[in-house]
Amino acid sequence: MKITILQAGYCTCPEYLALQGGAWRGIPFPAMFALFEHPRFGPMLFDTGYSYRFFVETRLFPERLHRWLTPVTLREDQLAVNQLAARGLKPSDITRVFISHFHADHIAALADFNKAAYVYLPQAYEAVRHSHGPLAIARGFLSGLVPDNFEARSEPVDVNRPCILPSEFTPFVKGYDLLGDGSLLAVELPGHAAGQMGLLARGLKNQTFFFVADAAWLAQAIIENRPPSAVAKLLFNDPQAYRATLSGLHRLGLAHPDVHLIPSHCAETLASFNTQ
Numbered sequence: 641m642k643i644t645i646l647q648a649g650y651c652t653c654p655e656y657l658a659l660q661g662g663a664w665r666g667i668p669f670p671a672m673f674a675l676f677e678h679p680r681f682g683p684m685l686f687d688t689g690y691s692y693r694f695f696v697e698t699r700l701f702p703e704r705l706h707r708w709l710t711p712v713t714l715r716e717d718q719l720a721v722n723q724l725a726a727r728g729l730k731p732s733d734i735t736r737v738f739i740s741h742f743h744a745d746h747i748a749a750l751a752d753f754n755k756a757a758y759v760y761l762p763q764a765y766e767a768v769r770h771s772h773g774p775l776a777i778a779r780g781f782l783s784g785l786v787p788d789n790f791e792a793r794s795e796p797v798d799v800n801r802p803c804i805l806p807s808e809f810t811p812f813v814k815g816y817d818l819l820g821d822g823s824l825l826a827v828e829l830p831g832h833a834a835g836q837m838g839l840l841a842r843g844l845k846n847q848t849f850f851f852v853a854d855a856a857w858l859a860q861a862i863i864e865n866r867p868p869s870a871v872a873k874l875l876f877n878d879p880q881a882y883r884a885t886l887s888g889l890h891r892l893g894l895a896h897p898d899v900h901l902i903p904s905h906c907a908e909t910l911a912s913f914n915t916q
């Protein structure tokens with residue numbers, strides 16, 4: 641399966657937010673998405689990054705707070721639809737969008753893919769589907785980014801049918817075989833947001849990618865097993881679980897440096913895959 645790592649916009653936040661003891665200076669947090677081109681299941685996405693819909697949905701208060709907390713920069717050529725067009729793909733070609741979690745920077749372009757099925761862990765949607773106003777903001781959720789026909793087109797992961805992950809991914813042992821052929825395995829990454837889903841994917845030349853979404857914001861956090869600031873933890877669904885997940889990624893990275901760990905917002909990681 642061909643895997644292309646892309647980016648649709650970025651927000652700017654102080655480094656200390658992502659890294660305990662980090663600097664006060666603002667650093668870019670790119671909004672990553674990935675394109676999987678599967679020989680049988682066609683082109684599919686992992687998350688979508690930002691879209692102009694983010695600006696529409698944050699025009700008014702209290703949603704405008706999103707813009708203040710995470711000032712967003714987005715170039716037109718970075719929109720997921722435009723980057724796919726540059727690769728000869730139409731939005732309607734996308735057969736599935738795998739959603740790591742429902743924070744705005746991961747789902748802003750969902751509505752652009754009008755033929756895709758939406759795949760996610762049911763507890764992730766359950767945690768946000770009834771949130772509005774200040775509660776939604778605290779959860780990083782903008783309900784207007786969820787398409788009207790979202791539930792009709794949803795294919796939530798069947799959590800009653802887990803699989804055992806290959807031993808190389810220890811300490812992560814349980815997953816979900818999303819396509820039934822072992823090429824894409826979902827992994828629960830608790831802590832950051834309820835029901836956060838990471839993906840293990842086999843690329844060309846047998847490369848292995850582990851898309852870890854926001855289980856860590858920077859590769860450095862995984863390498864140094866270094867949690868984010870106390871302030872950031874206030875935003876997390878379960879800070880203790882977040883810590884355990886981060887330690888798990890650290891252990892996996894040490895044992896298997898050949899597995900590409902891809903945090904969604906790490907500029908350094910994305911630069912190494914030539915995204916812009």
Ligand SMILES: [Zn+2]
Nearest residue numbers: 741743833854
């Ligand atoms: Zn998030």
